[in-house]
Amino acid sequence: MRAVFFVSDSTGITAETLGSALLANFPGARFERHTIPFLGSVTSVDAVVARLRRSATDGDAPIVFATVKDAGIRRRLADAGAVVIDLLAGHLTELEAELGATAETRAGQYHGLGDLEQYFRRMRAVEFAIEHDDGQSGRDLASADVIIVAPSRCGKTPTTMYLALHYGLLVANYPLTDDDFPTDGLPRIVAPHADRCFGLTTTALRLSQVRHERRPQSTYASLAQCTLEIRRAEDLYRRTRIPFLSSATRSVEEMSAVILQSMNLRDRPRERPTP
Amino acid sequence: MRAVFFVSDSTGITAETLGSALLANFPGARFERHTIPFLGSVTSVDAVVARLRRSATDGDAPIVFATVKDAGIRRRLADAGAVVIDLLAGHLTELEAELGATAETRAGQYHGLGDLEQYFRRMRAVEFAIEHDDGQSGRDLASADVIIVAPSRCGKTPTTMYLALHYGLLVANYPLTDDDFPTDGLPRIVAPHADRCFGLTTTALRLSQVRHERRPQSTYASLAQCTLEIRRAEDLYRRTRIPFLSSATRSVEEMSAVILQSMNLRDRPRERPTP
Known part of the structure; x- marks a missing residue:
């Protein structure tokens, strides 16, 4: 060692x-x-x-x-x-x-008014993410920069928090449940905002592992149920033409970077990651 | 430029x-x-x-x-x-x-079972943080690694999320409100866990600025009210001997680093920050 x-x-x-x-x-x-x-x-x-x-x-x-x-x-x-x-x-x-300049190696680059604005933005983003986690609220969804949709346990919540905390983005997430099928479209509350939706998927095996961690031996965690939900979700993403991504082999950081890129959120004025 | x-x-x-x-x-x-x-x-x-x-x-x-x-x-x-x-x-x-070894410059270091365990931990931590934000739940508070206490708008929520997301720690936060004074101790629900409490404070001026952003021209945001709440909170931290820190000139990252250090949470097995 x-x-x-x-x-x-x-x-x-x-x-x-x-x-x-x-x-x-x-x-x-x-x-x-x-x-x-x-x-x-x-x-x-x-x-x-x-x-x-x-x-x-x-x-x-x-x-x-x-x-x-x-x-x-x-x-x-x-x-x-x-x-x-x-x-x-x-x-x-x-x-x-x-x-052609000398570095000012002062300690603490976070003071001053600029930071206060960043701080407001970041705080608001984290609060928005908490309020809109797992479809809890449809309030002010029109303000969302991104709405992440996915079946339960595909990684919506950590990805939402990462984007909020590090980029000050307003991110909501919404679960796809059995109730949303067999309709043809996105859930009613998010459908008007389809242009800001981003889907997550994973492999049925991985989803089953993750769900067993939460509810061992349940139908919810069974490979059959996971296979069905993943297939339905991916069909929905394709049919409604919303971009999507598999979380199976990606870290939360990688998913966040892909979403930023795919939704063109990189070049908007926003908080940079801080050291 | x-x-x-x-x-x-x-x-x-x-x-x-x-x-x-x-x-x-x-x-x-x-x-x-x-x-x-x-x-x-x-x-x-x-x-x-x-x-x-x-x-x-x-x-x-x-x-x-x-x-x-x-x-x-x-x-x-x-x-x-x-x-x-x-x-x-x-x-x-x-x-x-x-x-004396050659770097294996393969792409993607996040796959495999080790990551699945890290992923569970991180997901559980973020969910715990959401459930226990702003004193919303006293359930399972005994499992918390840290309980952040502070008056409203001192930075509890973003700091909580940062610690959960980056270190997989179970972090609750609890507001100090007028109702908690003039008693001598910590709020009833968190008092049994005083050894895991960490207090935040700030300057009255900064708190007033931050509160004006949320509720302009309110008593809640007035300098007098902010001065009173900060003084009471700091008195409480000193009386109950819980460590505390001012968020006035610190980023969320800096506060998190101080809390990790002060509560000896650095050397526990945990998720490392990921690139």
């Missing part, structure tokens, strides 16, 4: 996300992971240096994925015997050369 | 997140941003190369933040006259040298 530290002078989210993505390319290796946020403010540099030294003497040098702006602190991590992979500072130097 | 492209063979989330964090260090410059996900699969490399060439002839070379594993594709982007800042491949080379 190789010790890996995600070390940051801020939240550690970027270090953890990019570092994990990099490590995933080495499926043969095993890693013991630690995240250390707020280095230099909440977390003492001395304590981390001591921890790296202990870890280094146990065998292989620990690997540190660092998003730390202070060059002095980065040097101290390297001097502690760690392999420091610098995710930030090298790229800042590239950018400085290209932009 | 300098053209900036976040280009990825996957979702583009890492390129967009890290690229935006890097650009934030140059507040004097203005950027026109474009995100191009799924390069080489959904998105044609030829089309992107042509777009970069057009953008390059308009003036300054476009800046490309790339998470693209294929070296041939990266070369084509650079040949199109773009400044390519490679966020991934250089670090993979560093890791290969350190681990």
Whole structure:
């Protein structure tokens, strides 16, 4: 087990996300992971240096994925015997050369009025998503940027929340149930907004696994029922010409990226993902 | 306006997140941003190369933040006259040298059974968060990893969703209202779980701004009311010795990172943030 530290002078989210993505390319290796946020403010540099030294003497040098702006602190991590992979500072130097400007490495980029507007947008989006989860409300559906439709347990709710939280989009989701068939169209409440609908599907096997987790041995979770519902849903998507996507082998992040792309929501003014 | 492209063979989330964090260090410059996900699969490399060439002839070379594993594709982007800042491949080379192994640059790291378990966890967490938003349910509160308490509009809901979605934690949140005062303790329903409570506060001015957005010119949004509620809430946190944090100058990500750290939830087995 190789010790890996995600070390940051801020939240550690970027270090953890990019570092994990990099490590995933080495499926043969095993890693013991630690995240250390707020280095230099909440977390003492001395304590981390001591921890790296202990870890280094146990065998292989620990690997540190660092998003730390202070060059002095980065040097101290390297001097502690760690392999420091610098995710930030090298790229800042590239950018400085290209932009002909010096990076202002101030802490905290989230203050000020611009953020207050973003914050309102994000809060409103999350509240809209909660209110409109699983077809609970038809109120103000005309304001929705996207309405995700799918049979139960195809991944509507996490995808909705991801889009709301990260992009400040107003996202509703609506379940396709047996009651919606055998009619030919979309459920009555969402039909007027078909241009903003996006369908999810999955494989019958995967849906059955997911449903067994919720209600083991039920008809609801049976392979026959899942096969039927998936077939009906996909027929409906094709007939009503709404775009759709299988969640079977995709993460919530991947589904969100496809939906943004497919519905042309990328180039609208919106909140960017924040580090 | 300098053209900036976040280009990825996957979702583009890492390129967009890290690229935006890097650009934030140059507040004097203005950027026109474009995100191009799924390069080489959904998105044609030829089309992107042509777009970069057009953008390059308009003036300054476009800046490309790339998470693209294929070296041939990266070369084509650079040949199109773009400044390519490679966020991934250089670090993979560093890791290969350190681990003495070759990176397996396969697409899609989210398949398989491990992901199904993560998926269940994440889905359950988001559903728990929706069910327990704003004190709506006291059911199964004993299972909560964290219970966020705060006056209305201090940022409980987005922080709850972030922790649920990204870390698969079971997070409830509970509002502190006038009804909860002048008693000396936490609200009756959450009091038995004080060890898992975390308080949010903010400045009276900020709270008043946020509340005016929801109910302009109300008593609820008045500076006097906000001052009173903030003071009472902070007194309560101190008296009951629950950790707390101000959301006034912090992003949802920063608040989540502090809560994880403060409640020792980082080193529990959990879902890592995914790229």
